[in-house]
Amino acid sequence: MNPPSSRPPGPAPVRSAALHRVQLTPAGFPVALRRVLAGDLVVLAGGLRHLGHLPDIERLARAAAAHRLPGSPAVDAPLDELHRYADTPAIEAIRTDLETRLRPLGRRLLHDVTAALTPRDTLPYLSEHLGIRIMPPLGTVTDPSEFASREGFLTPRDAHVDSWFNTALNSVNLWMAVTPVQRGNGLILYPDALRRPLRHDGHTLLPGQHTGDPVDLALDPGDILLFAGDHLHASQPNTTDATRFVLTKRFSAGPPRYPRQATGWVPYLDQRLLSTPLAPLAPLRSRLTPAGLRHALRGLR
Numbered sequence: 001m002n003p004p005s006s007r008p009p010g011p012a013p014v015r016s017a018a019l020h021r022v023q024l025t026p027a028g029f030p031v032a033l034r035r036v037l038a039g040d041l042v043v044l045a046g047g048l049r050h051l052g053h054l055p056d057i058e059r060l061a062r063a064a065a066a067h068r069l070p071g072s073p074a075v076d077a078p079l080d081e082l083h084r085y086a087d088t089p090a091i092e093a094i095r096t097d098l099e100t101r102l103r104p105l106g107r108r109l110l111h112d113v114t115a116a117l118t119p120r121d122t123l124p125y126l127s128e129h130l131g132i133r134i135m136p137p138l139g140t141v142t143d144p145s146e147f148a149s150r151e152g153f154l155t156p157r158d159a160h161v162d163s164w165f166n167t168a169l170n171s172v173n174l175w176m177a178v179t180p181v182q183r184g185n186g187l188i189l190y191p192d193a194l195r196r197p198l199r200h201d202g203h204t205l206l207p208g209q210h211t212g213d214p215v216d217l218a219l220d221p222g223d224i225l226l227f228a229g230d231h232l233h234a235s236q237p238n239t240t241d242a243t244r245f246v247l248t249k250r251f252s253a254g255p256p257r258y259p260r261q262a263t264g265w266v267p268y269l270d271q272r273l274l275s276t277p278l279a280p281l282a283p284l285r286s287r288l289t290p291a292g293l294r295h296a297l298r299g300l301r
Helices: 033-037 054-068 079-084 088-115 143-149 288-300
Strands: 020-021 042-044 124-127 129-135 171-177 185-190 224-228 232-235 244-253 268-270
Touching: 033 171, 033 224, 033 244, 054 079, 054 088, 054 232, 079 244, 088 124, 088 129, 088 143, 088 244
Parallel strands: 020 042
Antiparallel strands: 042 224, 124 244, 124 268, 129 244, 171 224, 171 244, 185 232
8 A cells, every 4th residue: 555645656656547448339438427426437438539529629739839839840740749849838828728729619529428428317417617738748847836826737736536626526527638648647546535534625635644546547549538526636747758638528427416515616507408598597507506506605795
């Protein structure tokens, strides 16, 4: 066992995750969301590619690079070599630019992924969250403190659980590989700590607690990892020579259920209403929860 810690001391003690890789069938991707919420780590093999979104993401990323670095070799280089042609401020500028370009695609992407899951026995509620995580090799970030506000997006983030902040207890995270994810630049999860009472400061796990052995994973470009938002997880410091580029989205399996102790709140949308005249009511189910009402009350105060 590793010594209790909010981040593993290095890659050596981290073991590979046991992933359930599922292939696309004529009916869709066979995924039982109840098993994901129970802790299974499921990979939709080539999901972004099968759904036709990977080429659009790559095209928009190159457009953002061309806008921020006109004439640079970065425009035509593989995306996992971005750090060879752009310093950290330039990578952050590209990431910010890409967020604007990708946002219209984000909702459609999430809808397509959830629609491809089978059996369809749970109605997903969609989050507007979009995370663009372009993490260059650790040694190329000359002053990590300058980018502390981009923790988890540009620099590593310590162990945490999403529902400590603002997400639903029944959230499912989508971690989508645009470039290869390998041991040494990916995501660390602590499966043994799932839904255990853990002490934290509202942002990060406090040290000195038993979390079990951490695991990491490898993904091919286009793979989509599904995992429960209540998993304790952290960014693995990028000790490879490749930039790691992933997108993150999330949805709730069924109507969102929020924790009482969360520091914030975000709505989830009823996708049945999104393409109808009732679209403005799509977040109503979220707003009428105790957490949504507490959030509204804080706004009035």
